[in-house]
Amino acid sequence: MNWSGGSLIATIAVGALTIGAAPSMAASADIGWVYTADAPSGGRAYFDADYAGHPSNESLIVCDQRADTYGAIAYLASGTEPNAQGDPPVTLFHKDPGTFDGCHALVGDFFPEDTPVQLRVCLYQYPEYEYSCSAWIPGRA
Numbered sequence: 001m002n003w004s005g006g007s008l009i010a011t012i013a014v015g016a017l018t019i020g021a022a023p024s025m026a027a028s029a030d031i032g033w034v035y036t037a038d039a040p041s042g043g044r045a046y047f048d049a050d051y052a053g054h055p056s057n058e059s060l061i062v063c064d065q066r067a068d069t070y071g072a073i074a075y076l077a078s079g080t081e082p083n084a085q086g087d088p089p090v091t092l093f094h095k096d097p098g099t100f101d102g103c104h105a106l107v108g109d110f111f112p113e114d115t116p117v118q119l120r121v122c123l124y125q126y127p128e129y130e131y132s133c134s135a136w137i138p139g140r141a
């Protein structure tokens with residue numbers, strides 16, 4: 001059944017190529033929802049590139065989805081040069097503490113229009129330990 005596995009790999013490669021070629025148009029692009037890597041996800045985040053009524057503003061939304069000892073933290077990074085840990089440089093972050101009380105939004109004019117940004121969401125527990133981080137997902141402010 002080796003031929004079957006080879007076919008599957010070829011299909012995935014074509015899909016990845018299509019995704020990589022898509023975001024060539026310069027325009028604002030929301031990110032999300034992005035979910036923490038635990039299952040079911042204890043946290044999620046969304047980046048709204050053009051806040052309703054104030055398109056120069058952005059909104060970073062983070063939601064703790066489970067009443068436990070973990071909160072959710074969302075990171076927004078801009079720039080392309082990774083730091084020593086291999087992560088993009090974080091510009092701002094926003095937390096939702098470990099209670100299931102809906103989502104928390106941080107709104108402001110954080111970036112010029114069309115700035116490339118990346119969003120990641122993690123669970124955290126006091127003081128600052130992080131768990132189940134998502135991948136960095138790209139968009140444009």
Ligand SMILES: [Ca+2]
Pocket residue numbers: 055056057058108109110111112113141
């Ligand atoms: Ca802005």
Ligand SMILES: [Ca+2]
Pocket residue numbers: 042064065066067068069070071072097098099100
């Ligand atoms: Ca929680």
